[in-house]
Amino acid sequence: MATDRVRPDACPGAIDVHQAADGGLARVRVPGGTLSAVQFDALRTAALELGDGTIELTSRANAQIRGLKPGAEHELGGRLREVGLLPSMTHERMRNIIAAPLDDNQALVDAIDAALCAVPELAFLPGRFLITVGHAVSGLAGDIGLVGDALFLAGRDSGLRVTDPVAAVVTAAKAFQQVRVNAWRLSEVDDGVRKITDIMGVPGPPEIEPAVTPVPPGVHGSAVVAGVPLGRLDARLLAGVPVRLTPWRSLVLPAGSDTTGLFTSPDSPWHGVSACTGRPGCAKSLADVRADATRWIESRNAGARSAVHWSGCARRCGRPAGDVVEFVATGDGYEEIR
Incomplete structure (x- = not known):
């Protein structure tokens, strides 16, 4: 839309x-x-x-x-x-690339970043622009994504398969800049995915479902x-x-x-809980959400069964992707949203 x-x-x-x-x-x-x-x-x-x-x-x-x-x-x-x-200095706000953190993909990310920064017109991409690299982060609603040779657009498998992933991302980014008008995200452009695939080639059927696979705290190799x-x-x-x-x-x-001051077990009561800045850092916040979230966490002895996010106002900044239990400040306590 x-x-x-x-x-x-x-x-x-x-x-x-x-x-x-x-x-x-x-x-x-x-x-x-x-x-x-x-x-x-x-x-x-x-x-x-x-x-x-x-x-x-x-x-x-x-x-x-x-x-x-x-x-x-x-x-x-x-x-x-x-x-x-x-x-x-010109491209710094659009350099948003999330990569699957346990995959060997940083060299690819660096090549994509350098190639994007080398295109002057891409400096005008919005600060909300997002690229994902890897299946574990493919469901994080990237405008452009790579899963192996599959090109994702607007968070879904576009059906396009690429042989040069860096060039493909640059081409898709230039196409988005061309069609977006005032939109911040590809998903906001009417028929945006089709407009980009028309430029890039004939897509086959999509085969890969997007996924969000958080890496749990603990030892991994x-x-x-x-x-x-x-x-x-x-x-x-x-x-x-x-x-x-x-x-x-x-x-x-x-x-x-x-790891002093951190937690390395998924059973930690801190695991899965996030919060916006809240008071006093944010003038729009209706509560000191970090203090309230901390008190709530310290009353528990195990990690949350699902992601929990605390917000200081209805903007709900920092909310993680996926299913989240939310506590949203109202000025008179919190509204719980499931």
């Missing part, structure tokens, strides 16, 4: 920060979620020295630094450029997946450790890493 957007999207970037109630909010895109130890240390140090001392993990496997003072985004941008986390309580990481943790961010607000770490 077509959506007539009357303004550009307001997604923040690392330089074009959002002025929140608690200061500047910078969103650092991390295509594929992989950060070397040097990159992660630069991010941690920036959060400690320029922000509020925490790193927020997002549902797109990006990172946010809050509490920036006016002008601090310029210092932040310089630090990010030095370690390769801001390769393009030579890695350990550590959950971050409510997606808010103390930036003093994990010095000198390479990490991979996941869209489930967890971290893939080398086995044997110090």
